[in-house]
Amino acid sequence: MDAAIPPNTGTGTGTAVTGGAVSTSEPHGAAGSNGSGGRGAAHQTSRWARAADFARNPEGKAALLGFFGAVMITFGGFGAGSVRRNDPLLEAAHLSWLRFGHGYALSTLCVWIGVLAMITAWVRLGRVTIGTVPGPTVTLNELRAIVGIWIFPLIFAVPMFSRDAYSYLAQGALLRDGFNPYDVGPVVNPGVLLDNVSPVWTNTTAPYGPAFLLIADGITSITGSNVVAGTIALRLVMLPGLALMLWAVPHLTKHLGGKPTTALWLAVLNPLVLIHLIGGVHNEMLMVGLMAAAIALVLEKHHVAGFVVLSIAVAIKATAGVALPFLVWIWMIHERERRAAKGEGEELPHPVLMFAKIAGLGLSVFVVVFAAASALAGVGIGWLTALSGSNKIINWLSLPTIFSYMVSWVTPLRAESAVLPVMRDLCKVALVVLLVWTWWRFRRSEREAILGITIAFVAIILLSPAALPWYYSWPLALAAGFALSTRTLQVLVGLCTWLMLVFQPDGSIGLYNPWHVAAATFAAVVAAVSLRMVDPLRLSSDQVRSRAVDAVSPDITTPTVTPSTPAT
Template identity: 25%
Template sequence: MAGGHGEAILAGLLGLAGACLVVATAGRLALRSGVELPTDWFGLLIPVQLDRASALPAFMIIGVALLVIGWLQLCLLARRGSVSLSQTGIIIAVWCLPVAVGPPILSLDIYSYVAHGAMLTADLNPYRNGPDILGNQPSLLASDPVWRMSRAPYGPLALALLKAAYGLSGGTVLGTVLILRALALAGVIVILGCVAWAADPRRRPLALAAAGSPVVILQLLGAVHLEAIMVALLAAGLLAARAGRPIASMMLLTAATAVKWPAAFAIVAVAVWHAGTPVPGTRPRNTGPPDAHPPRAWVWARLRPVARDVGVVSASGLVLVLLIPDGLGWLRSAATPASGLTLYAPTVGLADGLARLGDIADMKIQFAQALNLTRTAGIVVTAGVMLRLLATIRARNLAATVGWGLLTLAVLGPVLYPWYLTWGLIPLAMATDRVRMSLLGTVSAVGAFLALPHCELLFANLPGATPWLQRQAPVIAISTLFLVLISVVILTRRRDSWSTTTLKR
């Protein structure tokens, strides 16, 4: 146990050093030309010259790597039973501390949230116009230029929270950022608590360690993405379903969907689960011919949960839609993120491969055409996986069903951002007694390295390097992801084998 204690301290120190490095670099690297922030956050948001080579991306990558290594070490210690639940929680809290007090990192999305809150306060509709309608207000100037003309893809609850945060801050960008960071921190705490509570008592340290992954710490807390709120409500809803509280479960899941729409799959999964749950005293008796219809009481017992769930979702959804004007407008703009292009997404990598094969075979396949094809195929495959999961829902843990479905949607969707992975990773962490930790570790480790900003600054002084990297980005990204995946699996298996041998001795 003494050895395990020393290893836990080492894991904690590695993760802390990594988190501090990321906080010191990833906020500056997330900045773009034309962005004017309200503060430099004690020097941590001083703009970087984007036309000169810089070592900052190297330090950022090293920081992410240290955090990933420390986290994988913690997961292995928890799997061996070498750390307690409280020790695991303390280590994760230590990693979260610099991220929670530091500036927003890795992304400028939070400033778009501020702009949407400002729009609602000014009686402007974020579902019809982009933040550019604000003019030269500070909330617009701080937002990412890429999304200034884009309509909000978030649900009415999300926008209501953004409006409330903007109002409470007195209409200041920095104040709104601080309030949203506090909400994100509360969301992460709820996520960790729900995952630990849902797990088997003997595996709670492992479940908690799995939930405190670098993706959660860096993207949900550090970058302050709305997934912190959505996934917290999702986890709470699944926990309520597990505790046999269907009304509370459906209300929480509806609220999660009103933040971001992918949570709707959880509503369907839980409703199907409720419909298939036997009700005591209503099982039909074998008193008629084999083809006789089941008794009405038994049929009603099956339909009653469906009617209840539909009623709760409808009533809750109506209340949430009324929180803001044009509350259903988000259905028109839900596809806004798909207008972007993430070069490391499997659908993009496959489209790039098809276009290259077309050039070799002289078939003249345009990348745009191939991308439409692969994105459509991704949606079809995702729908098939979800239907299969629903059809076999009694064969696995409910949280695992939701996790697999949402993880498939995140990976095979039109775009892939690392914070999307938390849709599925957190439900899967809630079912750690049924899910291989090697998969969670691999996906989380790979996801931690996605969307790291301005890494091309490492090669800014090399003529032609940046254009070449941009042309080969899909191939490089997919190849790198596979190498990371294989490396994590091999290292995990070797460490597990070493740990097993040591324990036997």
């Protein structure tokens, strides 16, 4: 997938080697009256030197490649992204040609070059993070800085791979203008914001929680009908969710056994997350960030605070509520440990009584937070019925759809009209049974409970009536906290790459184009193999390939893990 990256040769220690003699500079300000100015100049020089060293390192090169990819996505998006129906800003800049003919083809090419560049950069960074490339591994702070580098261009892009941002703004305008988004769809409020909503959602009521409607209301109250300002404001509002993930994901590893840098690389720097959640402007960014932070707080024994934060996440999007019953198990475990440490182990109440007490307290916290958000928004719980709106989505990412088409291939029944409703009902029953079983099965430890939440999210994605690529950010944020083998990481890299590539930049589905699916599958396999092998396609010269093999660990196909080094 890419050629070898030479290991870092910069030391940044301030020691110079000239003609075989080693000279070390004096401490700043040691000679003369220019101490203050010398310190300032030396400090500035040191900063530039560190930046130059970073740019020469494998992680620095990956950061720059990812930034280039984000810039290409942003530029190409003006023509090939989920653009507005009418874009006077693009016309004023004399760039409307990017949306038609050869301009559209060029824009599409730019987007895909950018996406592949970000995926390549992510895989290269992964090799450094998990230790495939020798030398110092990347630090958490460096990874956090790279997140900022990669998302900066995306802040100014049009919505990418989805038109959901326009629906968010239209739903916020409904609340702003006195309508209840749980009772009516955007179609009742004509205007510029409605013009850009996907036709399939114009009559659909809002499936989001009251907290998110309040956010959308606030944004549209400030930006009015300015779609560009509203889109950028939505992205800025999502950034706290990203910041929470940057904090929470490494904290999860302390309890789940994973490696903080690997977890951050997998769950946050993942192009599936950054391009879809930031570039695509999805409220999953807020929900997942709040949920991860809530789970981290509960694991750190800040139970009430964790339930408050998780309740806010549910008030953004209901999916986060799946974690609530699992966190009750963790709270119970901590309560037993606390009583045992105080010598009260023999006086523990009956498990049913303890469960009732803790579940009741957690439920009370949730009800108070959710009721407050609903009261502030002036809405009820109509989002429960609006969740059925996802039935309008039909794609090959959900098992009910896959099973329906398979049945239609061998029977005269039509998939969408005759088989799909039945399959969806059967899968709903299976989902409820699986969720209850998972909740009861994974209750004995912190790790089991978090694993149960992860499995529950995967089950929801697969068995729900519809699924979309960015839904996989839900379980990914938690799975990254565990100690994952390199083979498992390869599978996840391949899956995330494939999911990133099967949708078109304008939000349309590429799953019905066999050539598109084949290309996405090929890229996914190459990305997965590239995590352990430099240049798996052997595109570089023999000399470069030889240096690549020498630069990698002794066995690049089957790296060994010593007992003292946990598998990643």
